[in-house]
Amino acid sequence: FQLYTLPRGVDFDQYKDYEYLDRTRYIQDQNWFDKTGSTRQYSQNPYWILNRNKVTSNNKNLYTSVALSYAINDWLTAKLRGNYTYFNSETSRNLYANTAKLLANPNGKLYYDQLETTALYGDFLLIGSPHISDNISFDFTVGTSVNDKKDKITAIQNNNLKNANYFELNNLNWTPTDTYRIYYPHGKTTSVFASTTFGYKKLAYIDLTFRNDWSSTLFGSSQNAFDYESIGGNLIMSDILQMPKAITFWKLRASYATVGNALEPTFANPQPTFNNGVFGNSANLPDLQRYPELTPKPELNRTFEVGTEFRMFNNRLNFDFTYYNSNVSNQYLTKVEAAPGLSKQSGTLIDMNAGKIQNTGFESSLSYDIFKTSSFNWTATLNASANKNKIKELLPSNFYDASKSLFTLAGGNYNKLKVGGSFGDLYGKGFMRNADGKIVVNKDGVPLTNTDNNIYLGNPNPKFIIGLNNSFTYKNINLSFLIDGKFGGHVLSLAEAAYDYAGVSQRSADARKNGGVSIPNAVYEDGTAYTGKTDAKKYYEGIGGQDAPNIDEAYIYKATAVRLRQVSLSYTFKMNSKYMQDATVSFIGSNLFFFYKKAPFDPEQVSGVNPGGVGVDVYGMPITRSLGLSVKLNF
DSSP: OTTTTSOTTSOGGGGSSOEEEETTTTEEEEOOTTTTOSSOTTOOOHHHHHHHSOEEEEEEEEEEEEEEEEESSSSEEEEEEEEEEEEEEEEEEEEOTTSOTTTSOTTOEEEEEEEEEEEEEEEEEEEEOOBOOSSEEEEEEEEEEEEEEEEEEEEEEEOOBSSTTOOSGGGBOOOTTOEEEEEOOEEEEEEEEEEEEEEETTTEEEEEEEEEEEEGGGTTSSOSEEEEEEEEEEEEHHHHSOOOTTEEEEEEEEEEEEEEEOOOTTTSSOOEEEETTEEEESOOOOOTTTOGGGSOOOEEEEEEEEEEEEEETTTTEEEEEEEEEEEEEEEEEEEEEOOTTTSSSTTOEEEEEEEEEEEEEEEEEEEEEEEEOSSEEEEEEEEEEEEEEEEEEOSOTTTSOTTTOOEEOTTOSSBEEOTTSOTTOEEEOOBOBOTTSOEEEOTTSOBOBOSOSOEEEEOOSOSEEEEEEEEEEETTEEEEEEEEEEEOOEEEEHHHHHHHHHTOSHHHHHHHHTTSEEOTTEEETTSOEEOSEEOHHHHHHHHOOSSSOSSGGGGEEEOOEEEEEEEEEEEEEEOOOSSOSEEEEEEEEEEEEEEEEOSSSOGGGGSOSSGGGTTEESSOOOOOOEEEEEEEEEO
């Protein structure tokens, strides 16, 4: 960010020596043109950030496993398996004295986070394939498992060091705004499960599964255990019916499955947390004595799928198609604004099961061997998919008005859920418009902001995805390339708004050069048409913003993008050696260039690190392409 918004008139080379000695305090001070934060409160030298605001991580991993297998007879096998995992991650960030005042106090600031995890897993399986008859096949698996996972989470933030740049616990003063939090999530799940497949004359198959979980995380919930099942069927139509000669293989399949998901360890049974010498709670449950129906329960996903597979012309043409319908219910939402009476304390946030989200769509694949000879092959594969997401239910209708309820996802203020909407929907501030939809400007020609801060702006998820792969083989040479496109969707950029606000974007430069910004179909507040040009500085300070746009709608971009995803060229050397059969050398290029893209950034790089940031660009890294060389030896 510091580099992106650096004023273009500043010579950055003079700040490579990022620090000097402050002879008043005898500590290092930051060498920067804007130490007082006049352009931005947390403006800093990038080299200072790299060296004096450094993030240090130290990870340790240990994984061990053991497996025993015993063949009881020729059709029944017993297996005993187990594994142990240990993971420890320590992350620290020390902000040295003379870091930007908004980020740290004069003596500096300490951040420290530790996650220590131990996990034990074990299961016992009986796997059988008894012979029933020549026409009927029967395979089964039955078993039980135990999964025990313990975490220790430590988080320290302290902005009150006694002595500058000494980042140790004994150098910290503690205030209510500092945190020293420790808690111990622990979850244990015991399961029994079974699966079986029945086959008849290799023409028809039925698959059945069952699983029941007892989870410690459900202690205190409305149910201590939950089960889920599935059933699926396959028909080999090409063996059942007399097919035309062109059809080599045809299969129909269908399945229905339910999948349960237990809660996080602290949801149903809140664990005490230790923060700066005070014990607290890790969850915010509603008043369950008055409303026992809101007791936490496990999440449930019900999915129906149906599909078909074709092979034609001696397997030269292959086609696969799947349609699915999935409904996820009882999702656990945290920090929901409590409706009147739901919480023992007014104006608080609560956690609850709520919502039903439906996903419907299809996935398909079509491949054809266009040329197939002894020395030259050309195969083209086309993949296509589409998904439609719809929020069927959100918060309990007996407590909330579904037509008015907007639930903001954690991590940002832009992604919000609403009945009838979709996951990832973006809401924000829009242009003020008159009854005819024209943009309303003030006396200086600067667009005004709509008074409603929850204008629907779009959804970042593509409506349709398509990929085309071509593979050419000539003797020992293979060339393949993949073109893919994602069509539909809209993304939001906070970064572009900051660039405009600071006057460092190409748009703002062009506007200054052209004598201002023209706004088509704009009117003054009294309805009079506005046909002039708005001063570039006033315009971009009016719609842009340092931290977030003043008008989000101005920074919504189409997410459609078509790119050359990958190219691979390889050559296989045949070896006349008893030690090596062949060697393949490959040159691989990924994300090489775009055929079409409207957004000023890669729409794929705005997926977000948490649900509240989906489809929002916040100073993402520049788009990169990668080139690589691979050598494969076959002995």
